[in-house]
Amino acid sequence: MDGNSAIGEAAIRAGCRCYFGYPITPQNELTEYMAMHLSRKKGCAFVQAESELAAINMVYGASLVGARAMTSSSSPGISLKQEGISYLAACELPAVIVNMQRGGPGLGSISAAQSDYFQATRGGGHGDYRTIVLGPSSVQELADLTMRAFELADKYKIPVIILGDGVLGQMMEPVEFKKEAPAELPIRENSLRGATGRPSKIVKTFTSNPSELEEINWSLFRRYTLIKKQETTCETFMVDDARLVVIAFGIAARIAKGAIKTARAEGLKIGLLRPITLWPFPEEQVKEVAKTTGQFLVFEMNMGQMIEDVQLALAGQGEVAFYGRPGGVIPAPSEVARVITRLYYQKGLK
């Protein structure tokens, strides 16, 4: 199954019945999958919106009434959605937003890239907020993390972003769908479904009282602290005896893993740390690895974005090098292997 369709199937199995989207390559298969399975079905909604701006606001509406709702796009369209994401975050509404990244800035290229890391992990729109950001690196993980995204969104009343890329969306790999949500999900508390038997409620973000807004911001960040504590995840591969650890996410991590296996075969002690939650970033895990390894290489398909989180986590401990290919260029594992090997020898780790 292709990655885009796998997200669609996983979303439906997670109880998502509302999808709103606007065509953009390389994620159209997802929109089309949802059109096939959600249009003209009772209790389901599929709308091809007139723009991404409209689509994210439709998600906002569906979330207001308690639906598990999703939208998807690729980089230029995600920029348009930022306004809506800011409102979702402010109103504490769950939603799942998929970004199958492509090269940028501007219209860029339709090839896979990782240049929206900053946008995704720093909130992205205006105001002081965060979203949970998940970084899958295989078709199987696209499916698994989509299911997790809906759970996290509901649990913490927060928009969750799945940060994939063009290659993950387009490629086909075997995939297994693990669990299924109950056919009828309980109606989320605080859904605005009419004030029957209760006083009417308001969902709003605007207030003329700064201290009221400050309290809202504080409460958001209290929740963010909780999320950091409970939901941070990452994968490590052969880090125990490693003298050099590569840190990469998504498709880049997958390429790096191939490169590391090649280097290991030649006796170089190299490991991999792959953040799965990009926000919250696995700071503690990076620190833990730094206890035994002094040399890091951050590899990204951009000019260096996640590296800032790595540096913040390390706080001066260890040495961090960087290798990046921007613009939608997908480096081969052999290229990354060369980079790693050179660094390994340069730093006298052999």
Add this chain to the structure above:
Amino acid sequence: MKLIYSRPKSLKKAVFHYCPGCGHSVAHRLICEVIDEMGLQEKTLGIPPPGCSVFAYNYFDVDMAESAHGRGAAVATGVKRAYPEIVVFTYQGDGDLAGIGTAETIHAANRGENITTIFINNAVYGMTGGQMAPTTLCGMKTTTTPYGRDHLLEGHPIKMSEILALLEGVAYIERVAVNSPSNIRKTKKAIAKAFQMQLDKRGFSMVEILSPCPTNWKMSSVQAWKWVDEEMAKVFPLGVFKDVTEKKDAD
């Protein structure tokens, strides 16, 4: 010997990347011919959109500046307001103009921006692989209307020429097609007239071109040309919807 066919000066020597039978190629050529004949090559700025015509700047030998999806009319507004001497045209698909850019288009037209819009209506999103466009016909199957467009769910095909003709700021609107030699001749005349409106500072002018997309309609070129007449033109009748120069003659 008389030269009866040559490449227009403002059309670059490049092989079109469009699919065989695609209306974009014809439309490009006609615009270039008009630009040549009106002597506008050095005064023109074209604004192509994301869409199959995203590489239009490879073909037009005039200044070209890409716009974000749907924002052509807004970009052209800025261009023309800042530098009225330029002749500016936007080149937009139906997803671009009638979907994501409806607001920009309607408001530029309503303000009577002195710009020219070439609107390619092929009833689908071509570039992204044949999804429903706002102009997709009822019953038509696309990748996002796998069961056919149903007006109860997805609305009726939107008729931009008719809608825009209602606005005061609009000088000229005509709907044409590029599916036969006589229609192609009419299209060229319409494009020339639209540019003339701009030169005469009459306000917003637009030519809507019904344009075959054999690839996403899943037809041969010949079938697609026929389909424009037999199906599309029924929903989108050809003709002039507004012409302020005519109105003047009347009163």
Add this chain to the structure above:
Amino acid sequence: MLIKTLIAGFGGQGVLSMGLNLAEAAMLEGKNVTYLPAYGAEVRGGTANCTVAISDDEIASPVASSPEFVVAMNQPSAVKFQHHIQSGGLFFLNSSLVEVEILRGDIEIVRVAANKIAEELGSPKAANMVMLGALTRKSGLVELASMIETLKRIMGAKKKLVDVNEKALKTGYDLF
């Protein structure tokens, strides 16, 4: 062992279904597989290609910068991809449509008159299957039996279609 195959041709020649067939057959044999079609503006103007990676281990990247096997179903693909093939690799040419001279001496060239053979079989549309048969035999990527089983899975109930394609596949396989 990781092996990548790139298949290219005109849209409508069935190059994507060749790739899918190969990928699913390998999956059936319990191998790790990725399949990556080229998409978007690249495929305007009527060309298509896809990459299949097959491996016993996890696959690091589904993209092939220098594939072991390349299939060119038409002339433009032959021109475009001949320089991408790994040294020592195999270049499958549809000699019914490819006339261009191949300038490399470090690869093996396998010529298959796929269209001609398919026409002789009375099913001109099955040229892709003739080529796929030849690829199966010469590359040894998967068993012929897995290919046939996959064909049946993909085409399902359409028995006649399965028969035609199966025949073409076997004919291609028996060429070598």
